Amino acid sequence: MARTRRQEELYAVAAELFRTKGYHGTSIQDLAEALGIQRGSLYAHIERKEELLYGITLEAAQAFLSALEPLQEASGSPLEKLERAFVAHARVVADHLPAASVFFHEWQHLHGEAREEILSLRHRYEELWRRLVKDAFPRADERLAVRWILGGLNWMYQWYRPEGALSPEDLARRFYRYATEGIGGMVHG
């Protein structure tokens, strides 16, 4: 469903507040103040706070999936595709930093169908990664390897700053080499 400009703004403000104060730590009053509108006016745009949490996590999930899905059919060797997946993932984290943080952590406060939907998108995303890893390393334990890779990449939400020396793409390529060759591999590679 297309969002109005006011709604876009509301979602951006909510993602930032949920990221810094936590979902439960953000009140409707906080949201209204950050937008410079009355508390009551907020309800013209959303019915409940959880609607925002759902919208933010859904958008993040879709951004991650849209970044990885084209790689399925893409040309290139399994290792090349894996490297492109690292770059695509890091790009989404960097471009959607507040939403990605909310997706990684605050999603657990969702209930019912919304929670089920987000969980199933998370699983679908991890499944795409497992296939990429399996193609590149057929004898690896792809489930464990993907936990390792996504842990290292997702942790970016804790320390990545746009003003840092390395771009998300540079970081992703270094991490790709850590993951595939090991930290020592980088030295001799």
Added chain:
Amino acid sequence: MARTRRQEELYAVAAELFRTKGYHGTSIQDLAEALGIQRGSLYAHIERKEELLYGITLEAAQAFLSALEPLQEASGSPLEKLERAFVAHARVVADHLPAASVFFHEWQHLHGEAREEILSLRHRYEELWRRLVKDAFPRADERLAVRWILGGLNWMYQWYRPEGALSPEDLARRFYRYATEGIGGMVHG
């Protein structure tokens, strides 16, 4: 300062609630109910909720530091020490799962001196890791490598379950090999 048994229980309950509901999502009322006491009685044990957050993150920080500090003076090759650091870290995450989650995420809701202290312990811990990595891989970018390693290990708080097939030590040793030899290295190692 030694805690009474009631305080121990309070800290354990608080860590679990902060982990599942978030620090701001947990009210004094929630804590009292989980302990089966009156809200007013809680204030016999603590003055403010943030005291609990500080206590929990401090305990986690100290557990991580105590696990790693002995390795500084230990015998063994740099690679052996690095492997033992993986095992020690994973053991702390597994043994203190609620507190570790709070330490990784909810610490950001601390203020003032408490926040500064936890931040400085985090930096000290990362510095210990950087030295271990530098000793094992002198030409590596140890700052980036430690971000990669701690990301992969810390992410365990999202998926590790005590009833899983692999022990924390087994997981840590596999991750050590991913980190040092790469995912492909495991196959031929």
